[in-house]
Amino acid sequence: MNVAIIIAGGSGHRMGQDIPKQFINVYDKPVIIYTLGGFQRHPQIDAIEVVCIDGWHDVLWAYAKQFNITKLKWVISGGVTGQESIRNGVFNLENKCLPDDIVIIHDGIRPLVDDTVLSDVIVKCQQYGNGVTSMPYNEQIFVVDDEISTVQYIPRETLRRVSTPQAYRFDLIDKGYHRAFEEKIGIYGSSYANTMMIELGERLYFAAGSDKNVKLTTKDDLELFKAYLKQEQDKWLK
Ligand SMILES: C[C@](O)(CO)[C@H](O)COP(=O)(O)O
Numbered sequence: 001m002n003v004a005i006i007i008a009g010g011s012g013h014r015m016g017q018d019i020p021k022q023f024i025n026v027y028d029k030p031v032i033i034y035t036l037g038g039f040q041r042h043p044q045i046d047a048i049e050v051v052c053i054d055g056w057h058d059v060l061w062a063y064a065k066q067f068n069i070t071k072l073k074w075v076i077s078g079g080v081t082g083q084e085s086i087r088n089g090v091f092n093l094e095n096k097c098l099p100d101d102i103v104i105i106h107d108g109i110r111p112l113v114d115d116t117v118l119s120d121v122i123v124k125c126q127q128y129g130n131g132v133t134s135m136p137y138n139e140q141i142f143v144v145d146d147e148i149s150t151v152q153y154i155p156r157e158t159l160r161r162v163s164t165p166q167a168y169r170f171d172l173i174d175k176g177y178h179r180a181f182e183e184k185i186g187i188y189g190s191s192y193a194n195t196m197m198i199e200l201g202e203r204l205y206f207a208a209g210s211d212k213n214v215k216l217t218t219k220d221d222l223e224l225f226k227a228y229l230k231q232e233q234d235k236w237l238k
Pocket of ligand 1 (some may be wrong): 082107162163164190192194215
């Protein structure tokens with residue numbers, strides 16, 4: 001079984017909106033429904049769990065019904081941090097998933113998940129035990145020295161930027177989150193499932209990413225999202 005864990009626990013202050021950004025309506029559909037739609041349509045996804053901001057669970061169930069997201073099986077509460085939210089999502093599946101099932105962790109505010117991207121993380125996970133969506137860098141990357149200047153760069157050929165979706169064999173990610181929270185490894189700051197697994201000593205495997213898989217953080221990102229929707233109306237606005 002392949003289960004999607006969609007992380008939608010954030011309040012989205014940076015977007016400057018009254019409502020959490022995953023619930024903002026774009027062309028009469030909330031952002032989270034675009035995200036869930038990608039998983040609903042993919043034939044290899046069996047079930048969806050959403051880790052959702054408190055106070056919005058009923059709204060989410062209502063939207064899922066309205067937009068026919070029939071694979072949605074569980075809506076649960078997030079934690080104070082992103083890592084606590086992902087942990088809650090993983091732990092809630094403990095009596096529902098088998099050890100070699102695959103969980104696909106994805107940010108609720110990345111609404112343009114291509115079929116091919118989802119397929120590739122699943123293939124990599126079947127092969128290696130995990131697969132993380134990634135893209136090469138096409139800018140030069142410099143290390144901050146004293147906040148206003150730099151004297152060092154990192155050759156971009158040695159870098160990949162990793163986003164979501166990220167797929168993990170259930171037993172490995174479940175064991176990882178237990179150990180991380182017990183031993184306080186890889187759970188602070190901007191840590192995520194991927195950085196935590198590295199800190200726990202695991203090797204991660206790259207899967208194909210997409211530039212379209214934008215994370216809606218600022219108002220400019222929202223404009224970019226709308227432009228992609230217009231460009232591919234048949235695909236996303238059905
Ligand atoms: C995948 C990710 O970039 C971590 O590698 C993730 O999207 C980060 O999400 P956050 O909510 O901005 O921490």
